[in-house]
Amino acid sequence: MWKPNRQSNKPIYEQIADHLERRISYGEFPPGSLLPSERKLAEQLGVNRSTVILAFAELRATGIIESRTGSGTRVSKTKWGALPRHTPNWSRYAEGGNFLPNLPFMRRIREALHQHPDLIDFASGELSGGLAPNEEIASLMSEHRYTSYLGYVNPQGYTPLREALVSYLRQYRGIQTTESSILVTSGSQQSLFLITQCLLSPGDAVAIEDPSYCYSLPMFQSAGLRLFRLPVDQHGICPEAIRSLYKKHRIKMVFLNPNFQNPTGTVLSEERRKELFDVVSELGLPVVEDDPFGLTAYRGDAPAPLKASDPSGSVLYIGSFSKIAASGLRIGWMVAPRSIVERLADARQQMDFGLSVIPQQVAAQFLKSSYFEPHLDRLRMQLLFKRDLLIEALRRELAGQIEFTVPEGGLHLWCRLVPEVHDGKLLEEAIRRGIVFVPGSVYGSDSGYVRFTFARPQAEEIGPGIAKFAEALRSLTV
Known part of the structure; x- marks a missing residue:
């Protein structure tokens, strides 16, 4: 500025x-x-x-x-x-236009971070620079000669990257697929955008989790979709609620984040996964599975994605590098039936003729390199360390004023305030004291919830940041 x-x-x-x-x-x-x-x-x-x-x-x-x-x-x-x-x-x-702007709280957070870059950032859902494989990527770029051809590539994505993703998905996520069933995107949000714009029509009803990251994305409303909520408890969503929504509203698609769900951090239980497949196969409903956090399991025992045990081919699977490597690479992917991949690749070609080939080449080399697995191990260890710092600070500064369930993976901690306060007032008080977070109502919850992202701030900022949040909260509750 x-x-x-x-x-x-x-x-x-x-x-x-x-x-x-x-x-x-x-x-x-x-x-x-x-x-x-x-x-x-x-x-x-x-x-x-x-x-x-x-x-x-x-x-x-x-x-x-x-x-x-x-x-x-x-x-x-x-x-x-x-x-x-x-x-x-x-x-x-x-x-004007059909594409709605971001929610007011999200615009306020973005504005505050732009005006005050020194804010302690518990809001941005991304890894800090220290968690990204910066040195590994630099080494790969110096070791490999990337193609001199800088024209358009296959709208499905750079073929060697899709081939590398086939091996990655089989080894790390237990998903059997082929490169022809993979569409490379610029991240999970572009995958969701393509689905909402190309596979659904205005007026269609869809089911999303409550609370849910999807609720914070105006793209669903921009597409004219009707959103119906599936409440999330400590075991994830209740599949029978899908059947009820189908009977009442004829929902056409279900959007789920079953592993370390954003924002709650919950994992859909095995029993409910089986029930889910029974319900959607009976109704012929597609499930969009967003799986950005599966490999962040702190102990290394990553829960399997739904797609790995999809008996009836009901799951469209979305993944991304953003939460396990670097959001700046802008690499995501979708695994879907070939007819769907071709339809969405055609739409992508109309939008931008496909991603730049250079980050796709870097991502392909990184997946195949000896750097990838050690990076994941280090990432999990550092995320666990930051999670524990956050929990320690919350228990020290806000004992009796905050409740949460400790997640075993992901980047976020979902908290309920006791007593609850007005979201907007709390956010402004926090910004005034030097920190920013995301109010729970952004994700569809009632006032009185907050989401802290512990992957973005530096480790030494977490304790002071929570102390500032506690000051802001106390100023509104005394």
């Missing part, structure tokens, strides 16, 4: 006025658009409000902006005295 140069001989208010004028001339603030308030802009730039008032006065004097009491400050529609022109109403376009 731009900041005024305090070493410059030019007054700060003039620097701000020049900066705003440039942004207006570049079209970032079109004619008629609303500028940030004086107070908000002063906070963003780290200056006094009086300095911003002077900058606005400078721009008003030249006719670039105009202010009205109660309506804020806007870019003039006839700046510099020019004749009125018909310009697009960009605000209306930004608010």
